[in-house]
Amino acid sequence: xxxxxxxxxxxxxxxxxxxxxxxxxxxxxxxxxxxxxxxxxxxxxxxxxxxxxxxxxxxxxxxxxxxxxxxxxxxxxxxxxxxxxxxxxxxxxxxxxxxxxxxxxxxxxxxxxxxxxxxxxxxxxxxxxxxxxxxxxxxxxxxxxxxxxxxxxxxxxxxxxxxxxxxxxxxxx
Numbered sequence: 362x363x364x365x366x367x368x369x370x371x372x373x374x375x376x377x378x379x380x381x382x383x384x385x386x387x388x389x390x391x392x393x394x395x396x397x398x399x400x401x402x403x404x405x406x407x408x409x410x411x412x413x414x415x416x417x418x419x420x421x422x423x424x425x426x427x428x429x430x431x432x433x434x435x436x437x438x439x440x441x442x443x444x445x446x447x448x449x450x451x452x453x454x455x456x457x458x459x460x461x462x463x464x465x466x467x468x469x470x471x472x473x474x475x476x477x478x479x480x481x482x483x484x485x486x487x488x489x490x491x492x493x494x495x496x497x498x499x500x501x502x503x504x505x506x507x508x509x510x511x512x513x514x515x516x517x518x519x520x521x522x523x524x525x526x527x528x529x530x531x532x533x534x
Contacts, residue, residue: 370424376471377417380494383464384410390461396454398508405504409497413468416490423486455512462505469498 363371387410391403476491478484 373421377421380414380417380468383468384414386461390457394454399454406501413494458509465498465502469495
């Protein structure tokens with residue numbers, strides 16, 4: 362198990378790859394989405410998430426530069442692999458949005474850990490990256506969840522919902 366700087370580099374590298382999957386999903390969904398609200402959501406957060414990605418990549422570069430005598434492992438994630446991971450749910454805008462929300466939750470969790478870990482260890486830059494990332498992903502999730510709820514209700518109504526007595530009967534069977 363990695364410890365110290367090796368552990369920190371591994372965690373930042375993993376978070377960077379995971380965030381790249383989310384960013385690439387937003388990028389792809391911005392152009393693929395049929396629902397204008399979903400396209401707008403992606404567009405609204407592209408610049409922010411690009412900045413988050415850049416901060417992670419820059420911090421990873423700083424960690425590597427500070428430890429030039431040690432070979433570091435590289436991540437084996439290509440752009441195609443990232444896209445296929447991020448876009449595993451291609452069937453509808455709703456399914457894609459749910460996938461984006463899940464990726465954002467993972468990123469937010471990583472940023473929260475970086476914020477608190479950075480504060481605890483006195484790594485101010487890591488704490489700042491974590492704080493900014495957590496805040497931005499929290500805002501994205503709030504907006505994305507609101508849109509997902511709207512899309513859910515719209516789709517459920519389109520297909521005709523059954524009365525509550527029938528639905529309750531179905532659940533008890």
